[in-house]
Amino acid sequence: xxxxxxxxxxxxxxxxxxxxxxxxxxxxxxxxxxxxxxxxxxxxxxxxxxxxxxxxxxxxxxxxxxxxxxxxxxxxxxxxxxxxxxxxxxxxxxxxxxxxxxxxxxxxxxxxxxxxxxxxxxxxxxxxxxxxxxxxxxxxxxxxxxxxxxxxxxxxxxxxxxxxxxxxxxxxxxxxxxxxxxxxxxxxxxxxxxxxxxxxxxxxxxxxxxxxxxxxxxxxxxxxxxxxxxxxxxxxxxxxxx
Amino acid sequence: xxxxxxxxxxxxxxxxxxxxxxxxxxxxxxxxxxxxxxxxxxxxxxxxxxxxxxxxxxxxxxxxxxxxxxxxxxxxxxxxxxxxxxxxxxxxxxxxxxxxxxxxxxxxxxxxxxxxxxxxxxxxxxxxxxxxxxxxxxxxxxxxxxxxxxxxxxxxxxxxxxxxxxxxxxxxxxxxxxxxxxxxxxxxxxxxxxxxxxxxxxxxxxxxxxxxxxxxxxxxxxxxxxxxxxxxxxxxxxxxxxxxxxxxxxxxxxxxxxxxxxxxxxxxxxxxxxxxxxxxxxxxxxxxxxxxxxxxxxxxxxxxxxxxxxxxxxxxxxxxxxxxxxxxxxxxxxxxxxxxxxxxxxxxxxxxxxxxxxxxxxxxxxxxxxxxxxxxxxxxxxxxxxxxxxxxxxxxxxxxxxxxxxx
Ligand SMILES: Nc1ncnc2c1ncn2[C@@H]1O[C@H](COP(=O)(O)OP(=O)(O)OP(=O)(O)O)[C@@H](O)[C@H]1O
Ligand SMILES: [Mg+2]
Numbered sequence: 001x002x003x004x005x006x007x008x009x010x011x012x013x014x015x016x017x018x019x020x021x022x023x024x025x026x027x028x029x030x031x032x033x034x035x036x037x038x039x040x041x042x043x044x045x046x047x048x049x050x051x052x053x054x055x056x057x058x059x060x061x062x063x064x065x066x067x068x069x070x071x072x073x074x075x076x077x078x079x080x081x082x083x084x085x086x087x088x089x090x091x092x093x094x095x096x097x098x099x100x101x102x103x104x105x106x107x108x109x110x111x112x113x114x115x116x117x118x119x120x121x122x123x124x125x126x127x128x129x130x131x132x133x134x135x136x137x138x139x140x141x142x143x144x145x146x147x148x149x150x151x152x153x154x155x156x157x158x159x160x161x162x163x164x165x166x167x168x169x170x171x172x173x174x175x176x177x178x179x180x181x182x183x184x185x186x187x188x189x190x191x192x193x194x195x196x197x198x199x200x201x202x203x204x205x206x207x208x209x210x211x212x213x214x215x216x217x218x219x220x221x222x223x224x225x226x227x228x229x230x231x232x233x234x235x236x237x238x239x240x241x242x
Numbered sequence: 243x244x245x246x247x248x249x250x251x252x253x254x255x256x257x258x259x260x261x262x263x264x265x266x267x268x269x270x271x272x273x274x275x276x277x278x279x280x281x282x283x284x285x286x287x288x289x290x291x292x293x294x295x296x297x298x299x300x301x302x303x304x305x306x307x308x309x310x311x312x313x314x315x316x317x318x319x320x321x322x323x324x325x326x327x328x329x330x331x332x333x334x335x336x337x338x339x340x341x342x343x344x345x346x347x348x349x350x351x352x353x354x355x356x357x358x359x360x361x362x363x364x365x366x367x368x369x370x371x372x373x374x375x376x377x378x379x380x381x382x383x384x385x386x387x388x389x390x391x392x393x394x395x396x397x398x399x400x401x402x403x404x405x406x407x408x409x410x411x412x413x414x415x416x417x418x419x420x421x422x423x424x425x426x427x428x429x430x431x432x433x434x435x436x437x438x439x440x441x442x443x444x445x446x447x448x449x450x451x452x453x454x455x456x457x458x459x460x461x462x463x464x465x466x467x468x469x470x471x472x473x474x475x476x477x478x479x480x481x482x483x484x485x486x487x488x489x490x491x492x493x494x495x496x497x498x499x500x501x502x503x504x505x506x507x508x509x510x511x512x513x514x515x516x517x518x519x520x521x522x523x524x525x526x527x528x529x530x531x532x533x534x535x536x537x538x539x540x541x542x543x544x545x546x547x548x549x550x551x552x553x554x555x556x557x558x559x560x561x562x563x564x565x566x567x568x569x570x571x572x573x574x575x576x577x578x579x580x581x582x583x584x585x586x587x588x589x590x591x592x593x594x595x596x597x598x599x600x601x602x603x604x605x606x607x608x609x610x611x612x613x614x615x616x617x618x619x620x621x622x623x624x625x626x627x628x629x630x631x632x633x634x635x636x637x638x639x640x641x642x643x644x645x646x647x648x649x
Contacts, residue, residue, distance in 0.1 A: 052643050055564075057563075057564055057642045057643050057646075058642075058643050077568075077569060078568045078569060078570075081563065081566050081567065081568045081569075082566065082568070083566075084563075084564060084565070084566040085565065085566020085567075086566070090564050090565075092646075096557075096560075096561045096564070096646065097561075098558060098561065100258055100262065101258075109562070109565050110565040110566055112247050112248070112251050113244075113248070113562075113565060113566045113567050113568070113571060114244075114566070115244030115247060116247075117247075118247075157565070
């Protein structure tokens with residue numbers, strides 16, 4: 001299977017003057033197309049740092065990062081922006097929607113930077129909102145939506161460019177368990193449709209919705225295991241096994 | 243295409259931001275408003291001056307030289323000029339006979355007299371002695387009637403062509419043509435009326451004159467009289483050549499030795515033009531200074547508010563960057579915002595300046611030129627772009643991870 005992400009001996013250090021914080025130490029990983037991965041670990045272990053590097057928002061201090069065979073560690077800011085726009089969809093814990101814009105415009109946003117024409121943008125943004133079950137909330141602003149709905153808008157925004165991977169950092173962290181489950185099930189559906197999904201979490205329950213769990217601690221990979229019996233809702237389990 | 247979408251998104255964000263902070267946006271533009279009001283009013287005033295000047299020059303003719311006793315400008319000893327011999331008809335005759343370059347030569351002289359028609363009379367009318375060539379020297383036309391013929395001019399027939407104001411004052415609504423008027427108690431037949439010319443730079447009115455043949459004028463007011471000889475070069479390019487030729491003829495007539503200075507002056511509009519240019523430069527300079535100062539202060543205000551806007555929206559910048567917005571796009575977004583805030587200021591300024599221009603219109607007839615409105619709007623947008631650049635550049639360079647974590 002094709003490697004979509006290949007990192008080798010990646011380190012990230014923050015120079016705090018008196019001491020150097022090692023957020024990541026010598027991390028190496030491969031993630032294939034159409035995987036559903038959870039990155040798990042306690043608070044401060046370096047999960048978000050790793051995710052920002054994987055998402056090309058940040059660059060490592062040392063090490064090699066190849067994305068789809070391209071050497072990302074050598075890229076400049078604008079090339080990284082292009083990769084983020086075309087290849088990566090982010091979902092954040094705090095949703096990070098533009099509060100002054102309605103759901104449709106929020107979802108349209110990455111397509112603007114991709115140079116898609118206005119009509120096409122609207123069509124695709126609507127389609128993505130329908131896909132996450134918000135076809136009837138297109139003109140709502142974020143403060144007119146519930147937390148779970150906001151996160152679904154964010155997922156629609158991540159999907160709309162048809163990226164190579166979807167990266168989610170604590171996507172359920174600000175949601176009640178019902179809305180959280182909805183989001184996790186949505187990810188599962190997207191995975192089944194062929195998307196590559198990486199979820200960062202410190203909750204075992206959340207991690208268990210994926211097929212592979214990478215545990216990190218103090219900036220090091222502690223374990224990396226495939227799981228067979230991921231938490232599949234009862235109704236869906238039958239579909240899957242059928 | 244991409245660039246176009248980014249600009250459109252930039253404009254959309256700009257209007258959203260201005261709408262969200264209406265009061266702040268308007269207050270920020272005060273400096274720009276003052277600057278733009280000043281630049282439009284200055285432009286309007288200069289437009290009025292130019293118009294007045296062009297009209298005056300046109301009605302007299304820009305390619306006309308005036309042979310006179312006194313120079314128009316340029317200091318010198320008044321007594322020297324005073325003691326010069328008078329300019330006489332024989333000089334005009336000589337110039338007419340010998341000069342080959344100029345298109346026309348015409349003597350002229352002026353006196354002030356009372357004029358009357360039946361029981362009506364007006365004082366202080368300029369009585370101008372001239373010849374049949376007068377019409378070649380002026381930019382104005384006859385309103386009705388005809389001008390004096392060569393025969394009438396040479397024989398000094400008692401005919402007169404009236405300025406529009408004189409005709410109005412004496413005849414009101416009656417037809418003046420063919421009527422007999424009295425100038426200094428001598429009878430003249432009215433053969434024509436000139437169309438309205440307006441006043442020369444507001445100094446004296448060309449409409450308050452009556453033209454009569456020069457030969458008649460000299461008989462009435464005395465032959466030994468200092469006159470002016472008007473020489474029309476025919477075009478601006480021929481002015482210098484004409485000047486040289488008539489200077490030579492005058493010196494010969496006056497029998498001046500090569501070492502002697504001219505004892506006459508050859509005047510031309512250019513001298514007026516340069517005085518006028520001086521006045522314009524002063525208005526322009528003062529206006530430019532006020533405008534510059536106000537726009538500078540205004541620009542600093544815009545820069546400040548853009549810094550505020552950038553720091554308020556750091557998180558938004560982070561979000562946009564995470565979605566793939568390149569630096570250029572963030573830069574554009576804030577440049578559009580500061581540009582449009584200033585443009586708003588420019589529009590407010592024009593709304594304020596327009597009624598003020600109507601007040602200027604009372605002093606110097608003028609109208610706010612469309613070009614100055616366009617220039618003012620371009621200037622205000624440019625001020626916005628320039629002063630927004632530093633904060634916008636800084637915004638574009640923000641680190642996405644830090645920006646997105648900002649609250
Ligand atoms: N900008 C920064 N400057 C200095 N240190 C940083 C910075 N960002 C992260 N760190 C440090 O790097 C380490 C890893 O941080 P990171 O945010 O990746 O943790 P995390 O696993 O996402 O934790 P959490 O579950 O609480 O979100 C922490 O010790 C943190 O203090
Ligand atoms: Mg984190």
